[in-house]
Amino acid sequence: MSDRPPHEGPSDRAPDEIEPTLARARRAYELARLRRALVHALPSLALFVVLMLEGGARDTTGLVASLALYPTTVLALHLGQGAGAAALPALLFGLVPFVIVRVAESSGHVCLGEACVSWCLPACVIGGLAGGALVGARGRRERDRLGYALAAITLVVLEGAVGCRCAGHAGLAGIVLGTLAGTTVPWLAWRTPPVS
Amino acid sequence: MDPARRAALTASMRRLADGDRSAMPELVRAVTPPVRALCERMLGTSASPTADVSDVVQEVVIDLFRRAPDFDRDGDALAWALTIAAWHCRTERRRRGRARTSPLELEPAAPHVEAEDALDDRRLVTALEQACAGLSDKDREVLEAIVAGAPLDAALRKRKERMIVRLRRLLLGDAS
Numbered sequence: 254m255s256d257r258p259p260h261e262g263p264s265d266r267a268p269d270e271i272e273p274t275l276a277r278a279r280r281a282y283e284l285a286r287l288r289r290a291l292v293h294a295l296p297s298l299a300l301f302v303v304l305m306l307e308g309g310a311r312d313t314t315g316l317v318a319s320l321a322l323y324p325t326t327v328l329a330l331h332l333g334q335g336a337g338a339a340a341l342p343a344l345l346f347g348l349v350p351f352v353i354v355r356v357a358e359s360s361g362h363v364c365l366g367e368a369c370v371s372w373c374l375p376a377c378v379i380g381g382l383a384g385g386a387l388v389g390a391r392g393r394r395e396r397d398r399l400g401y402a403l404a405a406i407t408l409v410v411l412e413g414a415v416g417c418r419c420a421g422h423a424g425l426a427g428i429v430l431g432t433l434a435g436t437t438v439p440w441l442a443w444r445t446p447p448v449s
Numbered sequence: 450m451d452p453a454r455r456a457a458l459t460a461s462m463r464r465l466a467d468g469d470r471s472a473m474p475e476l477v478r479a480v481t482p483p484v485r486a487l488c489e490r491m492l493g494t495s496a497s498p499t500a501d502v503s504d505v506v507q508e509v510v511i512d513l514f515r516r517a518p519d520f521d522r523d524g525d526a527l528a529w530a531l532t533i534a535a536w537h538c539r540t541e542r543r544r545r546g547r548a549r550t551s552p553l554e555l556e557p558a559a560p561h562v563e564a565e566d567a568l569d570d571r572r573l574v575t576a577l578e579q580a581c582a583g584l585s586d587k588d589r590e591v592l593e594a595i596v597a598g599a600p601l602d603a604a605l606r607k608r609k610e611r612m613i614v615r616l617r618r619l620l621l622g623d624a625s
Contacts, residue, residue, distance in 0.1 A: 274507050275477050278514035279470075285515045286468070333468015333518075 290330035297326040318414040329404040335397025336404035343405040346387040347412025350380025354416035377417040377424045381431020384409040389439025455527050462526035465517045484509050484534045491538035505541050509534045580619040588612040
């Protein structure tokens with residue numbers, strides 16, 4: 254006959270009775286999370302596919318950035334908590350700078366006399382601001398804000414970078430600075446406790 | 450499990466499902482006792498060495514953690530855990546039913562024993578009952594003494610040898 258009532262827990266159970274189970278359970282859990290992340294991150298390959306269909310095989314920056322979306326999304330989903338919560342929304346937010354830059358690219362240049370300016374670089378900054386603002390607004394609901402911010406900003410910048418290749422390195426700098434700046438304004442609202 | 454601990458268990462499972470690994474040790478400690486209690490009830494005690502039940506409990510806990518990322522955040526963790534535990538216990542019962550080798554267990558066929566095995570068991574029991582019914586009263590007395598483990602004197606040992614010969618003829622005689 255057991256000395257313990259049936260449903261009373263062994264909160265003081267010897268650690269060596271739990272450790273072997275815990276170690277195997279941990280491995281099973283991490284593998285399950287990884288398998289799930291590998292599947293759920295597949296939509297992040299969409300930009301890469303679009304780029305390839307457009308014949309962008311020679312666009313190294315765009316290819317690298319679009320391919321990097323997948324492992325970054327897998328990592329965020331695998332880690333979970335704030336980063337996991339950021340992954341799929343950030344993929345959508347990142348489409349904003351991507352689309353803005355694409356529209357700007359199709360508009361060509363603005364010429365004043367003999368001076369012509371491409372819309373690409375301003376569009377990268379504006380797109381980054383817009384993407385960052387969405388990241389910041391969504392982040393108010395997160396408890397793990399640091400994990401959320403790191404994952405979301407990284408993904409938005411990578412997606413924006415695919416579009417901002419039209420402005421070269423300046424475009425990359427523009428999307429990074431724009432996203433960071435766009436996140437900063439809602440960040441001031443993050444100083445209040447998260448919405449439960 | 451009292452409601453407060455049940456709610457705490459569900460909160461821990463939600464945290465784990467979201468990726469908070471720090472919830473693991475407390476979850477293992479909280480979920481193991483009710484799972485063990487269910488497994489001991491479903492797998493029985495007399496025919497089940499304690500080690501077998503512990504193995505099943507461990508497999509259940511590992512399976513729970515494997516499925517944790519898919520846990521329904523609106524669900525109850527204890528009910529979910531016990532459902533998984535019950536599935537593992539039924540699987541273990543089926544496995545034991547297939548591994549069973551002794552034909553002389555006379556309890557009613559359990560549902561998990563395959564129909565063909567159950568039919569063979571009943572045929573064997575019937576054959577034994579018919580053979581025993583063909584024994585004389587004295588032979589049956591000797592058989593009962595043997596089954597009861599009573600010590601046999603020289604006279605009983607002689608009767609035992611003759612009883613075995615007659616029982617063998619009864620069992621094999623119809624077949625020939």
